[in-house]
Amino acid sequence: MLASISKASAQSVWMAWESVFDQITKLRSASMKKFGICKLVIRRHHGKSVECHDGHWIHSGDWVGELHLDNRQVLELSREVGADRAALLTARMLRRSMKQISHAMETDPELAQVKALTGITLLHRGIIHGLGFELHPLDSKGFRMFSTYYLRLLLRVLHPVGRRRMKQNAPKLVPKMLMMTRQSLFSRYNKEAAA
Template sequence: MNMFATFSKASVQSLWMAWESVFDQMTKWRSSSVQTYGICKLVVKRHHGKSLECHTGEWIHAGDWVGELHLDNRQVLRLSKELGADRAALLTARMLRKSMQEISAAFETDPGLAHVKALTGITLLHRGMIHGLGFELHPLKSKSFRMFSTYYLRLLLRVLHPEGGARTKRQVTKLVPKMLLMTRQSLLLRYRQEAWAKGGGMAAIVS
């Protein structure tokens, strides 16, 4: 019998959040640091796997330090319950942009992030949620990792989204995971320019 027919949605969500608490602890063991910026968690770790060529011509090689981005799913779930799926998605996108601004500012000032060469992440929501944030999109090269990521992220969507099951079935061909990538230089340049356009904040910072 399907798990979602056996338990109530709330029960499944509670179980998932309990699993995420365990996963958070595991993440701390395998990383240099874990920091929170608004709705994002930044996991500083070494890149593993094949080298990545960025659109800027820079390369990320195995062993290089990267900042792996994760959405705080507890906040996402709370917003969805309080505001409904559509309003929560809009607010999450705004909060994500704010988090990127905070991360860029931290890259300017935090010595603990001086060695981080790029931001990375894996997402299904590359068609909407991250629009305009400046990320490059790359296919997942490892077949096994791509299959695992597809299953895991679709399951996450089913758990967190009020209509996750129906949405997954309707848009199954579009829900393909992609790697997000943004070099340190691209991050700082983009969000310095945004700060200048707003007339303050990071505009005053000169590296």
């Protein structure tokens, strides 16, 4: 009982922090758009150039769409239907969001300059196979350490069995950069829409 109250309190604090983070994100980006369970932050790529699997390059200064899960929706789903069912529903919602983003990147002039979608995640196995993202290592040691700590804390606070999962899988929970070029996005999700 006490543990569940403590967990709920930690989750409330985290959600308050995410509201602040959203405001900070809006200030450091060109714009932020919402597509279902995803937030898409339009900003410039910083860091080393990245060669993608389809041969396209993303260079420092190129416009990218940085994907963020709406953790409030994920948390509400988890509370309503349980962690396992929530994971399945989140995956389905992510796929719908990707189709919406693909359509918007074809039709919205504000997204015309976006060359790729990016994101940072610990839980990358399902995302690369199910959604079509590539995985790239985080080159900056400082950013990699910060991302590891931040994302593990996020998992621990929001996931119902996050603490146990952390103990069992800590060595595997290493952050990676997700990448999908504009061309790969269209190739994958426009075909799905047409099917």
